Amino acid sequence: MKNAQWVKVENSIKLTEKGRMVFRHAGKQILLVAQEDKVFAVDNRCPHEGYPLSEGSLSSDCTLTCNWHNWKFDLQSGDTVVGGDMLRHYPVRRDGEGLWLDIQDAPAEAIQQKALDNIQASFQRYEYARMARELTRLKQAGGHYEQAVVDCIKRNYDRFEYGMGHAFGAAADWLSYGAELEKTGREDAALVPVLEVISHIAWDVLREKSFPFTTDSLPYDRDSFLLAIEQEDEHLAVALVRGALRQGMTYDDLEPDLATAAYAHYNDFGHSVIYVYKTGQLIARLGAEVLEPLLLSLIRNLIYASREDLIPEFKYYGTALAKWDSKGSQPVKASDFRELPIKKAMDRMVLSSANVKALFAAIHETLAWNILYFDLSRDQSTDHPIARNVSWLSLTHGLTFANASRELCGRYPELWPQALLQMACFSGRNAAYTDGGQDVSRWSVNDPAAFFVLEFDQLLDHGFPEPIISCHRVKVLSAVQEDTALLAYAPIMLASANRYLNSPIKRKHSLRIAKQARQFVLA
Numbered sequence: 001m002k003n004a005q006w007v008k009v010e011n012s013i014k015l016t017e018k019g020r021m022v023f024r025h026a027g028k029q030i031l032l033v034a035q036e037d038k039v040f041a042v043d044n045r046c047p048h049e050g051y052p053l054s055e056g057s058l059s060s061d062c063t064l065t066c067n068w069h070n071w072k073f074d075l076q077s078g079d080t081v082v083g084g085d086m087l088r089h090y091p092v093r094r095d096g097e098g099l100w101l102d103i104q105d106a107p108a109e110a111i112q113q114k115a116l117d118n119i120q121a122s123f124q125r126y127e128y129a130r131m132a133r134e135l136t137r138l139k140q141a142g143g144h145y146e147q148a149v150v151d152c153i154k155r156n157y158d159r160f161e162y163g164m165g166h167a168f169g170a171a172a173d174w175l176s177y178g179a180e181l182e183k184t185g186r187e188d189a190a191l192v193p194v195l196e197v198i199s200h201i202a203w204d205v206l207r208e209k210s211f212p213f214t215t216d217s218l219p220y221d222r223d224s225f226l227l228a229i230e231q232e233d234e235h236l237a238v239a240l241v242r243g244a245l246r247q248g249m250t251y252d253d254l255e256p257d258l259a260t261a262a263y264a265h266y267n268d269f270g271h272s273v274i275y276v277y278k279t280g281q282l283i284a285r286l287g288a289e290v291l292e293p294l295l296l297s298l299i300r301n302l303i304y305a306s307r308e309d310l311i312p313e314f315k316y317y318g319t320a321l322a323k324w325d326s327k328g329s330q331p332v333k334a335s336d337f338r339e340l341p342i343k344k345a346m347d348r349m350v351l352s353s354a355n356v357k358a359l360f361a362a363i364h365e366t367l368a369w370n371i372l373y374f375d376l377s378r379d380q381s382t383d384h385p386i387a388r389n390v391s392w393l394s395l396t397h398g399l400t401f402a403n404a405s406r407e408l409c410g411r412y413p414e415l416w417p418q419a420l421l422q423m424a425c426f427s428g429r430n431a432a433y434t435d436g437g438q439d440v441s442r443w444s445v446n447d448p449a450a451f452f453v454l455e456f457d458q459l460l461d462h463g464f465p466e467p468i469i470s471c472h473r474v475k476v477l478s479a480v481q482e483d484t485a486l487l488a489y490a491p492i493m494l495a496s497a498n499r500y501l502n503s504p505i506k507r508k509h510s511l512r513i514a515k516q517a518r519q520f521v522l523a
């Protein structure tokens with residue numbers, strides 16, 4: 001319990017005369033309002049944008065209205081009845097000596113908990129600016145931004161109907177950048193990455209109910225787990241993973257099985273693989289508290305992911321995988337894959353299957369080349385069949401998939417055939433949307449260190465309302481930064497990232513959608 005800190009209100013006669021007064025003490029501005037025989041004391045700064053509540057209107061039922069944006073505060077109950085953030089109320093006491101206020105702050109833990117509760121409350125109407133204010137209050141009370149992310153994950157992981165998405169997938173990259181900013185004392189900037197993570201979660205779960213996971217638990221074994229995923233049996237897969245956690249298994253123990261499940265198909269155009277890698281990074285950053293929520297969310301993604309290798313466009317994947325004998329010894333370079341369609345790209349892979357490192361370098365460079373030479377008119381086009389819809393994000397996933405694969409297959413080399421053939425799926429599909437004749441010289445990056453500083457900095461004020469856009473930018477930039485430190489073909493990686501980050505991106509295709517809808521329905 002907090003200790004009271006009563007202070008006497010000087011000049012309280014003003015309150016009697018005017019019905020309201022502002023009392024200033026130790027940096028606080030407290031508004032006192034007298035209504036009939038009651039006295040209320042609240043912060044004078046409106047919790048919305050700080051305008052003075054002393055200018056507000058008071059109704060007969062003790063509702064104080066801030067006239068700037070019409071937020072309303074019930075002085076009797078302490079509730080914010082219109083608006084969002086809570087208004088601080090102070091206990092009032094009157095005795096023979098005068099009027100007293102208890103200005104003691106609540107204990108830091110209580111303020112932090114309140115801020116966390118309020119962040120969650122702000123999800124209901126996606127109150128972005130309120131999220132920023134509550135995060136600031138959390139930190140002011142001695143809390144940490146990452147504490148808020150942990151809390152948001154725990155409260156919301158079951159509201160993603162089809163499991164993990166980019167909100168969790170991009171969190172590790174955002175938080176790692178945010179931590180760097182905090183270290184260098186850039187306080188305003190450091191709030192942005194965590195706000196990106198939290199607002200993205202809020203965006204994705206807006207108006208979503210809970211989709212509870214089973215609480216059953218079964219002894220874990222790898223084969224049963226992989227079969228459960230293959231058979232799209234969420235109940236069994238989740239029960240097994242709960243069992244694994246009970247047995248004391250960690251993410252690292254489970255990662256080989258998660259990676260195997262993710263690579264078992266060309267899942268959601270490679271998203272599942274990216275999520276496995278990013279889940280590991282996020283758990284490593286945020287700790288054991290998020291282990292179970294993130295794993296369950298990831299498993300749900302693995303269950304619901306579209307198996308793109310089963311559609312005709314990528315169906316050759318199974319055949320190519322069966323042909324993979326790790327004996328193909330033909331030397332390989334990036335230009336071997338350039339502009340090759342899907343099936344030919346996979347066949348070309350098999351010819352060099354003995355040398356996965358060289359294959360990775362060649363196809364990775366090709367994925368970057370596809371971005372550098374992306375035919376932008378494809379993104380703008382309004383006149384093509386739905387199967388040929390393509391956007392920047394169709395291309396950038398190739399790079400983030402490669403980044404995840406370099407790490408995961410480095411740890412589990414038996415997964416290289418799947419990873420490489422899926423990279424061929426990316427490159428083969430995207431090759432159809434490139435224009436190799438365009439002049440791309442202006443995208444060259446001469447000073448990589450300065451490039452990363454500038455581009456990360458620009459992420460702080462990207463201007464895109466949809467988190468799906470900014471999260472891809474941070475993921476691509478982080479992946480390219482990680483990879484270019486290791487790779488000989490860094491110049492093309494950097495140029496591709498430069499072009500992607502600094503080219504227009506069309507986010508709404510009204511005419512295209514109208515034409516495609518009519519074409520489909522009226523056919």
Ligand code: FES
Nearest residue numbers: 046048049066069
């Ligand atoms: S500042 Fe009070 S409602 Fe906006």
